[in-house]
Amino acid sequence: MASPSHHRRSPRPDRHAARRTGRRVPVVALIAVAAVALVVSLVVAFRPDGAGDDGSNTVRPVAGAPVTPAVRPTASASASPKPSTSGTPSPTADGTASPSATPSSAPSSTKPSAERAAPAARAASGSAPKAGRIRPGTSYRGVATAYVIGDGNGSCSYGPTSDRMTAAMNTTDYETSKACGAYVSVRAASGASITVRITNECPAPCAPGQLDLSHEAFSKLAPLSTGRISITWRLLSPAMSDTISIRYKVGSSQYWCGVQAIGHRNPLARLEVRANGSWVALPRTSYNYFLSEHGRGCGGTIRLTDIYGQQLTVAGIGIRPDAVQSTRVQFARH
Structure with missing residues (x-):
């Protein structure tokens, strides 16, 4: 083991000077090095950490790898815990629940957050979600x-x-x-x-x-x-025994048609026709016909929707201009 005095290289010894002084420099140097090595060996052998054993119980870090000290909790960490993200769910803009990292001081509701975010549904018997200006229950x-x-x-x-x-x-x-x-x-x-x-x-x-x-x-x-x-x-929404009828406008064909519903108990909100596997809502005119300008769905299945959201599907109504054809169906009373 090198001593601190060997950090610098010593100049080569002058053999002629040794003869002049009568001392044997190499022998003295060897004795000094041997003594230092013996002292170091004794110190290492009797270290309290057991470094003098075979090394099987000693973990040495790999050269260049950082040594991570053991983590011990401190008083400040235990006194001020970070907020948990598993707290009470809070409603988001779309009504779904998401974890909240900040606890709320407001009392929590027993209803699910999605239900709190959504408006209460109106009773089907009294509501008319598809009504226009004229609404039921209003004078x-x-x-x-x-x-x-x-x-x-x-x-x-x-x-x-x-x-x-x-x-x-x-x-x-x-x-x-x-x-x-x-x-x-x-x-x-x-x-x-x-x-x-x-x-x-x-x-x-x-x-x-x-x-x-x-x-x-x-x-x-x-x-x-x-x-x-x-x-x-x-x-x-009166009591009545009549059923709804369908009439195609004069001039209707497979290329253009106007469709009208007659005798419905409740105001009609929408008339749709089936075309290419999907329902197509037809625009309503001021003279109360629903028009298919390009013939889509003309002569096919028809779906009627009243202001309460009730729907009736009617099939088998052919294009017979100006003929009143019965459907044998009627909206329920409200």
Whole structure:
């Protein structure tokens, strides 16, 4: 084992000088080195860590590898633990639950987070998710006037009818024929009431809430000479034995067609046709026909949806322009 004095190389000894002094330099140097080696060996042999054994119980790090000391918990680490990511789930924007790293001080709900994030569903019996301006369970105020209905035909294109208990809806609430076929209960300030079916549109100056009644309907509420009365009215889902019919517009073919539903208990929200394996919703016109401009689905299966979300599927209705064809189905009462 080299001593610190050998870090530098010693100059070569002068043999002539040795003869002059009469000392034997090499022998003395060898004795000194041997003595140092003996002392080092004794120190290593009696180390308390057992380095003097065969080395089987000593772990030595590989040259160049870092030595990682054992980790012991400190007082500061145990006193201030990091927040856990396995805490109470909090709702995200899409309503799903995700772990929250920060505990909340607000009291937790017993409902699942996804349920807390979503609005409560309305009861099916009273809701009309596909309704337009006219909604069930709502009373509307307006005025009633009267007009001569002639053969009973009107903007809804139902054609002549013997039913005289009909009305024309103001343009705002007519809503591009969404009101067509709706049954409404009308009550006058006197307490008299009637039920009419919407078959026509009352343009301006008819105001929102106004109904233009047939003479027959108006006369049951007040004398025709009155001309104008205050009323309230609301949507009905009446009891009836009739079923829905389908009619193709004049000029319809496999290349273009207009489709109409007649006699539905509840207002119609959508009419779809089956084309290339999928349902296609047809746009509705102000004269109450649903048009397929390029013939998609013309003569095929039809699906009807009312404002309550009920759906009826009708097959076997051929393209017979201006012919009223029965479906033998009807929407449920609400």
